[in-house]
Amino acid sequence: MATTPTKDASSPPGSGKTFFGHPRGLATLFMTEMWERFSFYGMRALLTIYLLSGGPDASKGLQTGGLGMDLATATAIYSIYNSLVYLLAMPGGWLGDRVWSPRKTVAVAAGTIMVGHLTLALPGSGTFFVGLALVALGSGLLKANISTMVGHLYKGPDDPRRDGGFTIFYMGINVGAFFAPLAIGTVGEKVSWHLGFALAAVGMALGLAQFLIGSRNLSPESSKVPQPLSPQERSAWLRKGFTWLAVAVVAYAIIVLSGHFTPNWVMIPLTVAGLIIPAGVLWRIKRDRSLSTGEQGKMSGYIWFFVAAAVFWMIYDQGGSTVQAFGTNKASDSVLGLSFPTSWYQSLNPIFIMALAPVLAWFWLRLNRRGSEPSTVVKFSVGLAFIGLSFFFFLIPLFMASNGSLVSPMWLVGIYLIQTVGELCLSPVGLSVTTKMAPEKYASQMMGVWFLAVTAGDSVTGLLSIAHVGLNSTGVVTLEAALAVLAGVAVFMYRRRVRDLMGEVH
Incomplete structure (x- = not known):
């Protein structure tokens, strides 16, 4: 992207070098968001048709090799995946505010998304759902924190460049989203589903690499934990987390060993949670x-x-x-x-x-x-x-x-x-x-x-x-x-x- 050629590329935040008149760190976040959206929307463009491929509701010459589901099941999985991405944005913001800092959380998120796409590229339904869960988790972690980091580049809410900076940043979303189906969708639908998912991983890898390289241009504020957990709070959260994890593991082990497990044992709790949690948050x-x-x-x-x-x-x-x-x-x-x-x-x-x-x-x-x-x-x-x-x-x-x-x-x-x-x-x-x-x-x-x-x-x-x-x-x-x-x-x-x-x- 074009910048003013007045300073060396390694010039620190606040120096004379700009990105369309904005802080140089905006270029780093713009490109990170663009590549993340490229990988996210590219995979999403393939998701429904990959789930349908080889099944009763697939027609018109779709290549085989998909999971062969009917349309109702494919729609349910697609919807649950979307709901999880936005549900996980809240704990993602919490981690950035209280545990890792926005900058570290975005780096972890990008790596998680990349691993998720690589897992999707492997054959087999088991690895597919693991990969899908990782992409949803990484996207949720990244969503709130990267927008927060854009805000850190400006001198408070009254900075006259702030709204324009967010406008440029959100253009990255749509640029990545536009090109993703054209590239990843074409490769996945016409060549190989798994090669398409692998191409999404390449996109996220490019986004992560340039984020790590360009992070020196970000605001120091993005590396701070605004409200760090106290040792007592950290212990309490870890104790609660491991307790609920143990309960879930035991419950699902009983269901599986008793021979009653079906995909609905996963899908129904997730969809119900997607209704109860928003209602509970608003009520609270x-x-x-x-x-x-x-x-x-x-x-x-x-x-x-x-x-x-x-x-x-x-x-x-x-x-x-x-x-x-x-x-x-x-x-x-x-x-x-x-x-x-x-x-x-x-x-x-x-x-x-x-x-x-x-x-x-x-x-x-x-x-x-x-x-x-x-x-x-x-x-x-x-x-x-x-x-x-x-x-x-x-x-x-x-x-x-x-x-x-x-x-x-x-x-x-x-x-x-x-x-x-x-x-x-x-x-x-x-x-x-x-x-x-x-x-x-x-x-x-x-x-x-x-x-x-x-x-x-x-x-x-x-x-x-x-x-x-x-x-x-x-x-x-x-x-x-x-x-x-x-x-x-x-x-x-x-x-x-x-x-x-x-x-x-x-």
């Missing part, structure tokens, strides 16, 4: 008697946003499972005579984000200058309406393919485009309102709470799939679409009540 914060009346009101208002976001992500994340499977099995794999791997569908969302985010930001700014910019509540309701509209739109190709014919891939393009518009209405606003409505006592934890909305939404999808609800049937797609639209209408109808609870935050 809401019931905290040390919060002021104003903070209590804001938390009541925030619960509306959380539930709405969970409904949104429940549908949105099916873009990598239900919609991806439909594109693989029911849509043509060529446009204007040019064939393409179906994993390329996962590149549509990041390219749409990069194209539409500046347009939408300009649109909101223009409305603001005219005094007519929608409130946060209205933007949320619009995001829900769009995600519901995307599944109403999905019904058209579902009906067209019901007679066995292949539909145009442009229907998939339309679905992902509508979902991206909804995401841009809801996701950035959700991040902003989370920081603004957070009680002072929980300011550093509330971003993890926002991620738990994704966990809750994906857990619902996982439970429905475990129950073998046909998520690709017209009836279920209609119900989900209607649920999202009705949720959007409900949020809009009660916007004044929610805004009253938000206090001065609008």
